[in-house]
Amino acid sequence: MQLFPLKIFPSNTNFDFMRVKNLNYALSVFLFILSLVWIGIYKFNFGIDFAGGISMELRINQTPDLAKMRMILNELNIGEIVLQNFGSDKDISIRAGISSEENLMHNIELIKSALKQNFPYEIEYRKVDFVGPQVGNQMIQSGIMAMLLSFLSIMVYIWIRFEWQFGIGVLAALIHDAVLSLGFLSATKLDFNLSTIAAILTIIGYSVNDTVVIYDRIRENLRKYNKKTIGTIINMSVNETLSRTTITVFTTLLANLALILYGGEAIKSFSVLVFFGILIGTYSSIFISAPIITLFNFKNLK
DSSP states (O other): OOOOOOOSSOTTOOOOGGGGHHHHHHHHHHHHHHHHHHHHHHOOEEOHHHHOEEEEEEEESSOOOHHHHHHHHHTTOSSEEEEEEESEEEEEEEEEEOOOOTTHHHHHHHHHHHHHHHOOOOEEEEEEEEEOHHHHHHHHHHHHHHHHHHHHHHHHHHHHHSOHHHHHHHHHHHHHHHHHHHHHHHHHTOEESHHHHHHHHHHHHHHHHHHHHHHHHHHHHHHHOTTSOHHHHHHHHHHHTHHHHHHHHHHHHHHHHHHHHHSOGGGHHHHHHHHHHHHHHHHHIIIIITGGGGGSOOTTOO
């Protein structure tokens, strides 16, 4: 039996991506500036990992009523309460966003007392921690350092594998993707927590992977058609990889959609941000990192 490769677009597509490059540049610059301004004004909705607060892990002898439990704990007015399952239906995580260490033990006792008075459960407190503001600041610094090191590592890889001109295109796309993703996070008020850092790194990795595939084809066509203009070669290369790009983004989004629908609150920020980032990363690979290399001279490419 002969197998045929799956293709969304035919092999002979000839979309003129270069024709709209200036429009895409303008749109990206607008969204980039808008994201920076929005972040500067509205900041982020920092989760307990960064803002500080109480973190408790409980094991209960029966499946609890989470909706009622969440309502009662929020009535305590001690801070934002995040309550969710982890591991099993009987394992509960409670996080309260309290940025001050004053009355810490009192607030912990308030939570324990409220649970004891309102629920006939046998509760085992397996872990009770407090994340202070200083620890949160250290985590923010560590997260920023992780992203910067990722950028640096990717740039070293691109400059080794490709010519330096390609590295400029990748750097522009990565900064574009990271800032727009952070702007989306600020606008939607999703929790900015440790999983957010993981999401940003995932988006960066996905965007680079997509860009490298297109760059490989561009370099191959530069050697094969040395009499064609760079714009024509970029159009040809993007069209030739278009089916691969669309299939990859479709399957990745489909898997990520399952995380959004069934992953629960614990990974909501991660899954929603990655979904948005995949769309932005695909856009930047085609409309930012590929066209931007027209600014450079490739006559001496070997």
